[in-house]
Amino acid sequence: MSGPAPASTTARRALQRCDELAAISSMPGGVERVHLSPEHARANAVAAGWMAQAGLATWQDQAGNQWGRLEGREPGLPSLVLGSHLDTVSDAGRYDGVLGVVSAIEVAHRLRERADELPFALEVVAFSDEEGTRFATALMGSRAVAGQWDQDWWERADADGVTVREAALAFGLDPARVGEAARRPADLAGYLELHIEQGPQLESAGRALGVVTSIAGARRFTGHVRGEARHAGGTPYPRRRDALVAAADVVLAVERLAVELGGIATVGRLQAFPGGVNVVPGLVEFSLDVRAERDADRDDLVERVRAHGEAVSRARGTTFELVETHSAPGVACDGLLSASIAEGIAATGDADPVRLWSRAGHDAMAMAAITPVAMLFVRCEDGISHAPGEDVTLGDVARGIDAFEAAVHDVARRRR
Ligand code: HGY
Ligand code: MN
Ligand code: MN
DSSP: OOSOOOHHHHHHHHHHHHHHHHTSOSSTTSOOOOTTSHHHHHHHHHHHHHHHHTTOEEEEOTTSOEEEEEOOSSTTOOEEEEEEEOOOOTTOOSOTTHHHHHHHHHHHHHHGGGGGGOSSEEEEEEESOSSOTTTSOOOHHHHHHTTOOOGGGGGOBOTTSOBHHHHHHHHTOOGGGGGGGOOOGGGEEEEEEEEEOSSSHHHHHTOSEEEEEEEOOOEEEEEEEEOOOEETTTSOGGGOOOHHHHHHHHHHHHHHHHHHHTOEEEOOOEEEESOOTTEEOOEEEEEEEEEOSSHHHHHHHHHHHHHHHHHHHHHHTOEEEEEEEEEOOOEEOOHHHHHHHHHHHHTTTOSSOEEEEESSOOHHHHHTTTSOEEEEEEOOGGGOOSSTTOOOOHHHHHHHHHHHHHHHHHHHHHHO
């Protein structure tokens, strides 16, 4: 067969590859692939094989990101980078991040015969840590590429007490060389990311694809409510300092305040200690994730939650504390690159694509520190994500890959 493969063939292969990656999991019967794990190494190796098949020169950087590169009309040109992440949340779906990586590889594959016409090199990147599942932070892979590696991260430990430094060494990385993962802005022409929407807006609008206008920056915290563990039978109510009852009040307020202020806030994890059926809980540890379209509104919401937690604790004789574990500023997508994404979608028959801001975080946020970024969203079934029910259709993926490829051609046309 000569010429590029038809859309449905490449889309079918992209979906098969999502299935193949889903099988690389540390969770029996589910999908979990975390930073610097054996599954991370296997997924990188598999992705590197696909990149090589697509004609890309491949390498893994010192932050565990997997790269591939196709030279443009002359060697050494700044690169247009297409990418997303291969790490997952626990009990994940099969498309968050992964669809963006396999679609980028398909686009590179289709362009390989014509790469000598491109006014940039084309690179594909599979980022190592977007979700922060293992070390309770996020974007470690893309932040390393953006030259924003935080030296404090080395001592961060996972649930088993393994630090990032120990995990990096076991993975075969040299912590002293993490700076080599950083890319220079002058070597980049931009960053484009295809991702499932992870919400229901495209589905509600009856559209397969959308242009992302901006990406909300999340702040994440580990919270503690401290009271006093005592006998569940013997301790009268006036003497109790029940950390879980105080925390429950905070959890309800998190939802109420988020709705009131137009933000989004979630307590996704909560644990009571010592955890005995006949012991008043003396300590609660919980997570808090806060987002809004504008950073100022998000920060306001954080302070309102903190004030509520402190007030509840004063009334109940407990203490309340929020320690920040992750903070990313919101990011605006680049106007010109977004125009290319819109042109790409238009080439698939939707002349006036939906524009929406991303409630979810993406590697593009980190990349925006060193190069202009834009994103293409693909509709997902019922808006479900971060859950095994994540789903997409073959038709939407075919359109997404076509639009992604057409967007790359449009960027090339504008740079000539
Ligand atoms: O949580 C997020 O927004 C991203 O999917 N990691
Ligand atoms: Mn995710
Ligand atoms: Mn993602």
